[in-house]
Amino acid sequence: MKPVVALLGRPNVGKSTLFNRITRARKALVDDFPGVTRDRHYEDAIWNDVEFTVxxxxxxxxxxxxxxxxxxxxxxxxxxxxxxxxxxIMDGRAGMSPYDRELSDFLRRMSKPVFYLINKIENYKQHDELLEFYSLGIDKFYKVSAEHGVGVGDFLDDLVEALPEYKKMEEDEDTLIKIAIVGRPNVGKSSLANRLFGEQRLVVNEKAGTTRDAIELKCEHKGRQFILVDTAGIRRKGKVTRKIEKFSILKSLKSLDECDVALILIDSDEGITDQDITIAGYAEDRGCGAVFLLNKWDLLDKERKSVKKYMEDLRYKSKFLSYAPAITISALTGQRCHKILDEVVKIYKEYCHRINTGVLNRIIEDAVYRTEPSLHKGKRLKFFYATQVASKPPSFVCFVNFPKAVHFSYKRYLLNQLRQMIPLEKTPIKLFFREKTGRIKFTGNSKEDERIFQKKKKHNTRRQKERTEQSKRKRQRDRDDS
Incomplete structure (x- = not known):
């Protein structure tokens, strides 16, 4: 493992600001009031070619x-x-605190190298106000400003020298499956993350809004590596007033942009709400795979415990995610939680699927032959060929003569045919239509454009000569036959 560095201190001394400064990423939420960070937040950093984890x-x-x-x-x-x-880390503006002295005594008992930082020092006038910190019995303090970067470089130079040696090992990022756990506040996202991770890694409380940051956890299941991202609850826009909550929701939505599969948690005790469907819509817009998880299933009584009724209601309200599987679970008791990662692997396999161009064209050709598209201004829509342009999710382009004339219902028909024939039953699919033209594409380079033009011209001239020769031979055969 890489060497690990922990940032410790009382609330609002600038730990998250320094964390962002060292890792060169704005992954930790920062605000002026204390208590923003609650969970442990890990991130890799590098300084003077030395890698470590903060x-x-x-x-x-x-x-x-x-x-x-x-x-x-x-x-x-x-x-x-x-x-x-x-x-x-201590606060140079606020001065010494009894909590600083207590934490200092705690760290001495750890028998590990400790670096003492006095943060929020922007000018030399503040140096004369730091004498009280020496009462801790510390010989050397690093005077820094995490917000402005003052003194941070000198501190990191000394830090990397104190780190143990680390032999870098290559990791295959392609084997990692990134999962975002999303949902309304207090639906059990952190409890589920702890259950899948295998230990009490995240702070869990009945109070809504406990999680504020997007916390990444690495875990393994049946030889596959996963990254679980626990996110803050997403409330309706009209109910969000605090700045910190707005930033939390933005980070939750960003996690959907970066994940492969989204676990959409729903509180089955409260039923399927409009906000649950809105969150599902965010996942659908971002093109990631999705699994509906009806959590707190153990709280339902026998009269309400009807899987068929819940599934019918879910499918009716979320028709746009008809491909997403749904599982009833209990993160608290672990009921059916062992099925989640197995389902994620199946979705990810389809999510990364690529298909041969010849097979794809035969599927499209057969679908068009069985159900022809409607006419456009009296002209028949022609599908020339199709190709897959991307995966994650599988994305296809069909070249047609009138792309804007393809009706959404016919597009849906083609998508259903692709799902059945490939098959891609549990992943989103993107289908685009482009116009097929014979126009010459110019690069902007005059010499390259001239070369392309002359090549195209020779090709057209050669084809014209071939057609002329074929026409002469046909007329000659006709004369001979007569």
């Missing part, structure tokens, strides 16, 4: 002043135990 943690509070204080402290302790080097 852990962002929640703010340390010894008392239960905060609703999540005890759970955050547990997460912080685990991060400190996993890390090879600890970074203790």
């Amino acid at each position: 852990i962002d943690t929640g703010g340390f509070l010894s008392t239960d002043d905060d609703y999540f204080a005890s759970q955050i402290k547990t997460q912080l302790t685990i991060a400190a135990e996993q890390a090879d080097v600890l970074i203790f």
